[in-house]
Amino acid sequence: xxxxxxxxxxxxxxxxxxxxxxxxxxxxxxxxxxxxxxxxxxxxxxxxxxxxxxxxxxxxxxxxxxxxxxxxxxxxxxxxxxxxxxxxxxxxxxxxxxxxxxxxxxxxxxxxxxxxxxxxxxxxxxxxxxxxxxxxxxxxxxxxxxxxxxxxxxxxxxxxxxxxxxxxxxxxxxxxxxxxxxxxxxxxxxxxxxxxxxxxxxxxxxxxxxxxxxxxxxxxxxxxxxxxxxxxxxxxxxxxxxxxxxxxxxxxxxxxxxxxxxxxxxxxxxxxxxxxxxxxxxxxxxxxxxxxxxxxxxxxxxxxxxxxxxxxxxxxxxxxxxxxxxxxxxxxx
Amino acid sequence: xxxxxxxxxxxxxxxxxxxxxxxxxxxxxxxxxxxxxxxxxxxxxxxxxxxxxxxxxxxxxxxxxxxxxxxxxxxxxxxxxxxxxxxxxxxxxxxxxxxxxxxxxxxxxxxxxxxxxxxxxxxxxxxxxxxxxxxxxxxxxxxxxxxxxxxxxxxxxxxxxxxxxxxxxxxxxxxxxxxxxxxxxxxxxxxxxxxxxxxxxxxxxxxxxxxxxxxxxxxxxxxxxxxxxxxxxxxxxxxxxxxxxxxxxxxxxxxxxxxxxxxxxxxxxxxxxxxxxxxxxxxxxxxxxxxxxxxxxxxxxxxxxxxxxxxxxxxxxxxxxxxxxxxxxxxxx
DNA sequence: CTGTTAGCGCGTTCAA
DNA sequence: TTGAACGCGCTAACAG
Numbered sequence: 001x002x003x004x005x006x007x008x009x010x011x012x013x014x015x016x017x018x019x020x021x022x023x024x025x026x027x028x029x030x031x032x033x034x035x036x037x038x039x040x041x042x043x044x045x046x047x048x049x050x051x052x053x054x055x056x057x058x059x060x061x062x063x064x065x066x067x068x069x070x071x072x073x074x075x076x077x078x079x080x081x082x083x084x085x086x087x088x089x090x091x092x093x094x095x096x097x098x099x100x101x102x103x104x105x106x107x108x109x110x111x112x113x114x115x116x117x118x119x120x121x122x123x124x125x126x127x128x129x130x131x132x133x134x135x136x137x138x139x140x141x142x143x144x145x146x147x148x149x150x151x152x153x154x155x156x157x158x159x160x161x162x163x164x165x166x167x168x169x170x171x172x173x174x175x176x177x178x179x180x181x182x183x184x185x186x187x188x189x190x191x192x193x194x195x196x197x198x199x200x201x202x203x204x205x206x207x208x209x210x211x212x213x214x215x216x217x218x219x220x221x222x223x224x225x226x227x228x229x230x231x232x233x234x235x236x237x238x239x240x241x242x243x244x245x246x247x248x249x250x251x252x253x254x255x256x257x258x259x260x261x262x263x264x265x266x267x268x269x270x271x272x273x274x275x276x277x278x279x280x281x282x283x284x285x286x287x288x289x290x291x292x293x294x295x296x297x298x299x300x301x302x303x304x305x306x307x308x309x310x311x312x313x314x315x316x317x318x319x320x321x322x323x324x325x326x327x328x329x330x331x332x333x
Numbered sequence: 334x335x336x337x338x339x340x341x342x343x344x345x346x347x348x349x350x351x352x353x354x355x356x357x358x359x360x361x362x363x364x365x366x367x368x369x370x371x372x373x374x375x376x377x378x379x380x381x382x383x384x385x386x387x388x389x390x391x392x393x394x395x396x397x398x399x400x401x402x403x404x405x406x407x408x409x410x411x412x413x414x415x416x417x418x419x420x421x422x423x424x425x426x427x428x429x430x431x432x433x434x435x436x437x438x439x440x441x442x443x444x445x446x447x448x449x450x451x452x453x454x455x456x457x458x459x460x461x462x463x464x465x466x467x468x469x470x471x472x473x474x475x476x477x478x479x480x481x482x483x484x485x486x487x488x489x490x491x492x493x494x495x496x497x498x499x500x501x502x503x504x505x506x507x508x509x510x511x512x513x514x515x516x517x518x519x520x521x522x523x524x525x526x527x528x529x530x531x532x533x534x535x536x537x538x539x540x541x542x543x544x545x546x547x548x549x550x551x552x553x554x555x556x557x558x559x560x561x562x563x564x565x566x567x568x569x570x571x572x573x574x575x576x577x578x579x580x581x582x583x584x585x586x587x588x589x590x591x592x593x594x595x596x597x598x599x600x601x602x603x604x605x606x607x608x609x610x611x612x613x614x615x616x617x618x619x620x621x622x623x624x625x626x627x628x629x630x631x632x633x634x635x636x637x638x639x640x641x642x643x644x645x646x647x648x649x650x651x652x653x654x655x656x657x658x659x660x661x662x663x664x665x666x
Numbered sequence: 667c668t669g670t671t672a673g674c675g676c677g678t679t680c681a682a
Numbered sequence: 683t684t685g686a687a688c689g690c691g692c693t694a695a696c697a698g
Contacts, residue, residue: 003450003471046467048444051450052385052394056385056386061385072414077406080429084430085433093446094429111381115382116384117383138336138381277584278611281587281611282611282616283615
């Protein structure tokens with residue numbers, strides 16, 4: 001019932017608690033005899049050191065918070081996997097905090113995490129960044145992941161969204177499409193903006209004028225992909241190709257077009273962002289910009305670890321990971 | 334840099350530590366005047382109570398571990414979402430631990446979690462159950478989710494896998510298929526066995542003999558769905574319909590059949606387990622048994638909370654949640 | 667090489 | 683109603 005303490009181990013082994021501590025942490029050399037006694041005592045009592053007490057003493061929890069919008073999102077869960085595996089190898093444990101993109105929830109969670117005295121925090125959330133001041137003042141090591149609050153300019157790892165969007169759009173241009181539309185993410189998020197910028201820049205470079213009636217803003221989920229596509233078709237603007245800013249919205253777009261009997265790429269060609277697992281079993285297989293989700297997670301975790309180990313200079317910057325074009329049939333190839 | 338302590342707050346507010354503690358926890362009545370002084374002091378120092386110290390004192394961490402195989406799995410991440418939201422509402426925080434279905438990793442994680450003095454643990458992992466004894470001896474409240482170790486018979490919530498598999502198989506039978514195959518999960522997992530049992534029972538009830546050359550064991554991932562389907566086709570056994578035990582393997586099967594030009598359902602009809610987001614945009618739309626993922630998570634979390642609050646009798650049992658048939662076209666409908 | 671002890675930040679008696 | 687003092691389990695400094 002009650003967990004055994006270091007004291008009880010010491011009594012049973014006939015040594016001082018300091019000696020027990022020393023064999024556990026290998027901090028000082030302990031003679032073989034005593035070591036064996038201690039180990040035996042630990043075993044018979046089924047002793048597990050109490051990390052809480054240790055944390056209090058050494059002033060570090062070996063807990064890392066991760067603040068994300070929604071763990072059930074395909075892309076995010078891969079990122080989290082990368083984070084967790086990497087941190088675990090270094091002896092850290094992950095506190096999972098989903099904000100549901102709700103700023104209030106995010107604030108509450110940040111307070112909880114500060115109370116728990118996390119050693120660091122990885123954030124991939126939606127806020128404008130105003131409320132991160134508490135964290136920064138409390139000197140909690142912070143790494144921002146993929147979504148970048150406005151006035152933050154360091155400790156950030158993200159996909160090179162502009163480049164990816166540029167490549168997708170350029171690819172559509174080279175196919176000869178002239179009326180290329182875009183479904184963006186929310187423009188208050190950096191990912192939304194950056195993917196739009198890439199689109200715009202590509203059109204610009206190839207001398208194609210940007211028409212704002214071809215620009216549609218979605219909410220990154222399946223439903224909004226469906227709705228926005230519907231709106232687009234019903235508005236009867238002429239569109240021969242479409243760049244869609246994330247996987248869920250591509251799914252929604254496919255759903256709508258399938259329902260209406262519209263053919264991809266004959267009626268409208270599609271290039272998506274992300275490379276979901278279903279990309280090559282749908283008809284036609286979806287061309288998309290693959291983000292290195294797992295790798296992003298690993299990198300973010302590495303950065304936190306570096307900060308914690310004092311190699312801070314390594315991360316005082318924004319790090320971009322390049323996406324990869326996975327071209328299939330939906331773009332007309 | 335250094336976080337303020339309750340002591341500093343007390344000094345600044347000209348009161349004792351106990352008074353500060355009492356206003357924080359509302360444990361005793363404190364006069365308005367002092368309360369305000371204390372609150373002000375807390376604000377100016379930007380004080381956050383140290384949960385680590387509190388945990389040490391009150392002997393509870395308000396940390397719940399969740400031990401799962403792979404967070405990037407679609408189904409699991411939804412379960413986790415349900416768990417996290419529910420626990421968070423009750424003031425618990427979630428420690429995420431992915432085992433990768435590796436028993437050694439699982440053991441290591443269990444030790445870490447015991448060291449962190451978690452208040453409870455939700456397990457959805459692969460082990461045979463041998464190594465849960467430490468946890469049980471340490472009296473850590475445990476809830477098993479969806480995968481059930483052999484000799485555990487309580488505190489468990491799961492999908493009614495037998496029923497779901499029965500329904501899918503029965504549906505195929507009623508279509509008139511006679512040579513119905515199955516791709517099972519690993520038979521050392523209860524989910525693998527139960528879904529096989531449902532299949533078997535349905536065939537039995539309808540007087541169809543079970544042929545073991547129609548039974549194939551997969552590993553629950555996309556590759557093995559692909560490989561097993563390939564093996565099946567190349568073995569040239571006669572199969573007119575196929576029940577596939579999870580979403581990833583269904584995806585793999587679709588992939589192989591598409592590649593080989595096999596038509597679903599004309600060549601082989603398919604009924605899957607799970608209802609992935611891509612089910613209705615593939616061709617033909619996939620019929621599947623939908624598991625209540627989020628609800629499973631919520632229920633598991635509720636159970637842990639109940640145990641922690643002493644309503645233990647509520648959970649001394651196995652709780653089944655019914656799956657739901659989502660019938661589309663791949664079965665021949 | 668081993669033991670003693672102070673104190674990490676907090677909650678909680680017990681007196682006042 | 684308020685405060686002083688003890689102890690949760692552990693590490694680290696120091697003494698022996």
